[in-house]
Amino acid sequence: MKHLIFICGLFLISPLLKSCSDSDSIVVENEEVTNIELDLKSEELIEADNAFGLDLFKEVNAELDEGKNLMISPLSISLALAMVYNGADGNTKTQMENMLHKAGFSANQINEAYQTLVESLTDHDPKVKLSIVNAIFYDQDFSVKSDFISTNQTFYDAEVEELDFNNSSSTLNRVNGWVKDKTNNKISKIIDQVSAEDVMYLMNAIYFKGQWTYQFEKDNTTDRAFYTENENELQVPTMMLDETTLNYTGTSQFQLLELPYGGEKYSMLILLPNEEYSTDDVIAEMNQSNLNDLLENLHERNLKVYLPKFEFAYANSLVDNLKALGMNDAFFASLSDFSGISDIPDLYISEVKHKSYIKVDEEGTEAAAVTGVTFGVTSVGPEPVFDVNRPFVFAIREKDTNAILFMGKVNNPLLNE
Known part of the structure; x- marks a missing residue:
């Protein structure tokens, strides 16, 4: 029995910009921020991705251990699944379309829309470095259909390499080396071993590095109280930004603040629950319509x-979450149909692995979080202080398209995993 190991590697790399080497710095001279204008299908695809991301975020959050931090990238997962989708057929393909909110799209429309989106995002803001890369590694004894390879090379610029999976040490070094290189050494590996039945690894990596538009001064960072949801008080290094004009809105459940990066095309959204609510309350109400309402009302x-500094890594298998959302047949050899990848009849996905890393400091950040809560009415204006002193949800988005790159929540800023 053969496996298709599908690995979705999400890599979020935080910018300690001033400590980076010259070769890793962000060059801004004589460069201008661009504007992104998408066609209707590309706009619909982003809406679908955001909806899928919210669905998945809820699923992953529901099984999260109490007090832990969480981060996923809807864009990374969607791109990796889109490459897989190019090899799916029958009920397997239909289930993927429904789960990804892409019923009604043709495969060509999906591929072209992603190609346009990625090309637009990666050279959008000179003060934000965004790299989105894909790869396919397959066993030299595994026969892959040329159309599957060429489609993913054409539309996803996938790096394709044939390896000797019987030489497990060499394969591990190559695949994990790719991961380490594409994440600037922040994530050292994505696979622990090469199974005798492994035949293919599909990879996606996203690297984000951005400067705050309004930087927090390091001299203003002090230890301040942070109250966990079980009412423990922690002393956490907390950054302070003096009174600044920022985008804000509020609902009956939470406050939403937008902190921009660079030329203000990318931003972090911070959703801070009101004291009588929790992050789970906020996440439970998320949907695409509510998210759109929130962004329109900023x-x-x-x-x-006041924003706590934080740094953590997250790792998880998404297999059970994707099954719960309706993508079931792909994970069973007796049900899956990946005839677009190979003529081997029992090809199926055995793993979907997701890893991420984030660090937020005074100079910049990179993070994940999405929010869409039933939009309520705030009858009283907020205090002139936005104090993130309790668990919160966060997201990074591109503002022209509203594409959500990352989603997450922080229960404890002192936890590193």
Whole structure:
């Protein structure tokens, strides 16, 4: 029995910009921020990705251990699944379409829309470095259909390499070396061993590095109280931004603050639950319509901001989550149909692995979080201080398209995993 190991590697790399080497610095001279204008299908695809991301975020959050931190990338997962989708057929393909909210799209429309989106995002803001890369590694004894390879090379710029999977040490070194290289050494490996039945690894890596538009001064960082959801008080290094004009909105359940990066095309959204609510309350109400309402209702407000520094890694298998969302047949050899990849009849996905890393400091950040909560009415204006002193949800988005790159929540800023 053969396996298709599908590995979705999400890599979020935080910028300690001033400590980076010259070769890794962000060059901004004589470069301008671009504007992204998408066609209708590309806009619909982003809406579908965001909807899928919210669905998945809820599933992953529901099984999260109490007090732990969480981060996923809907874009990374969607891109990796899109490559797999090019080899799916029958009920397997239909289930993937429904789960990804892409029923009604043709394969060509999906591929072209992703190609346009990725090309637009990666050279969008000179003060934000965004790299989105894909790879396919397959066993030299495994026969892969040329159309599957050429499609993923054409639309996803996938790096394709044939390896000797019988030489497990060499294969591990090559695959994990690719991961280490594409994540600037922040994640050292994605696979622990090469199974005798492994025949293919599909990879996606996203690297994000951005400077705050309004930087937090290091001299203003002090230890402040942070209250966990079980009412423990922690002393956490907390950054402070003096009163600044920022985008803000509020609902009956939470406050939403937008902190921009660079030329303000990318931003972090911070959803801070009101004291009588929890992050789970906020996440439970998320949907695409609510998210759109929130973003449309952002308005300028002068606020002083306190934000804890944090750094953590996250790792998880997404197999059970994807099954729960309706992508079931792909994980069973007796049900799966990946005839677009190979003529081997029992080809199926044995693993979907997801890893991420984030660090937020005074100079910049990279993170994940999405929010869409039933939009309520805030009858009283907020205090002129936005104090993130309790668990919160966060997201990184591109503003022209509203594409959500990353989603997450912080229960404890002191936890590193």
